[in-house]
Amino acid sequence: MILIQGAMTSEIGLLIENLEEKEELEIEKCKFYKGKYSDKEVLISKTNIGLVEASYATMVAIKNFKIDTIINQGTAGAAREFLKKYDIVVGTSSINGNSFLTGEKDIGEGSDPFEWKLLNFIEGEDKIVEEKASIDLINKFKIYEMSSNMNNIYYGKIGSGDFWNREMDRVKYLAETYDLLVEEMETYAVYTIANKQSIPCISIRVISDNALTGESFDKETGKYSQEKVIEFVKEYM
Numbered sequence: 001m002i003l004i005q006g007a008m009t010s011e012i013g014l015l016i017e018n019l020e021e022k023e024e025l026e027i028e029k030c031k032f033y034k035g036k037y038s039d040k041e042v043l044i045s046k047t048n049i050g051l052v053e054a055s056y057a058t059m060v061a062i063k064n065f066k067i068d069t070i071i072n073q074g075t076a077g078a079a080r081e082f083l084k085k086y087d088i089v090v091g092t093s094s095i096n097g098n099s100f101l102t103g104e105k106d107i108g109e110g111s112d113p114f115e116w117k118l119l120n121f122i123e124g125e126d127k128i129v130e131e132k133a134s135i136d137l138i139n140k141f142k143i144y145e146m147s148s149n150m151n152n153i154y155y156g157k158i159g160s161g162d163f164w165n166r167e168m169d170r171v172k173y174l175a176e177t178y179d180l181l182v183e184e185m186e187t188y189a190v191y192t193i194a195n196k197q198s199i200p201c202i203s204i205r206v207i208s209d210n211a212l213t214g215e216s217f218d219k220e221t222g223k224y225s226q227e228k229v230i231e232f233v234k235e236y237m
Contacts (some may be wrong), residue, residue, distance in 0.1 A: 021036050089182050092134070093191075206225035
């Protein structure tokens with residue numbers, strides 16, 4: 001069974017509409033929609049927004065269904081000026097933008113977010129943990145890309161975290177320091193769970209806005225990523 005995730009209603013509506021033999025389920029307070037795309041068994045999951053919600057929804061799905069593959073998809077905010085709305089970013093890896101060590105400052109010395117270092121706190125070895133996508137799924141998506149009419153597909157690192165970053169200097173700093181293409185709120189959690197459970201996973205994100213260039217958020221972009229994911233699943237999975 002292929003698990004396809006989206007955090008918001010606007011990120012799963014088209015996925016649900018296209019299901020054959022659709023069955024709606026609620027398990028442990030998580031919403032799922034079971035069905036098929038052609039002969040492929042599919043489970044659509046509304047994870048809700050954020051790392052904790054995405055982790056929980058992913059584990060509930062794995063615990064209750066025989067999940068062979070996970071496709072996390074939806075919208076993301078651009079962290080590079082060359083990215084435009086409706087561009088697709090495939091997350092080859094992801095890091096946790098929530099996990100950081102601040103600089104040392106005394107009372108009255110203020111705060112400087114440009115001194116903060118992203119780290120995963122591991123006993124005896126603090127370091128950045130980069131969770132990776134399945135190489136096989138990335139290669140399958142590249143084959144799909146070559147045979148489709150899509151333009152402007154990028155492969156790279158996704159920064160995930162429970163934040164909505166609206167400070168442009170901070171956006172550029174994180175992107176340039178940690179080589180990020182986009183910021184969003186679920187991929188790192190899903191990759192972490194999938195890798196611990198040895199389930200192939202890929203995140204496919206459509207650019208919904210680029211604050212660096214003044215492109216405002218457009219939730220309609222979410223339909224585009226869903227269309228492409230449906231095609232990808234039907235033809236290449």
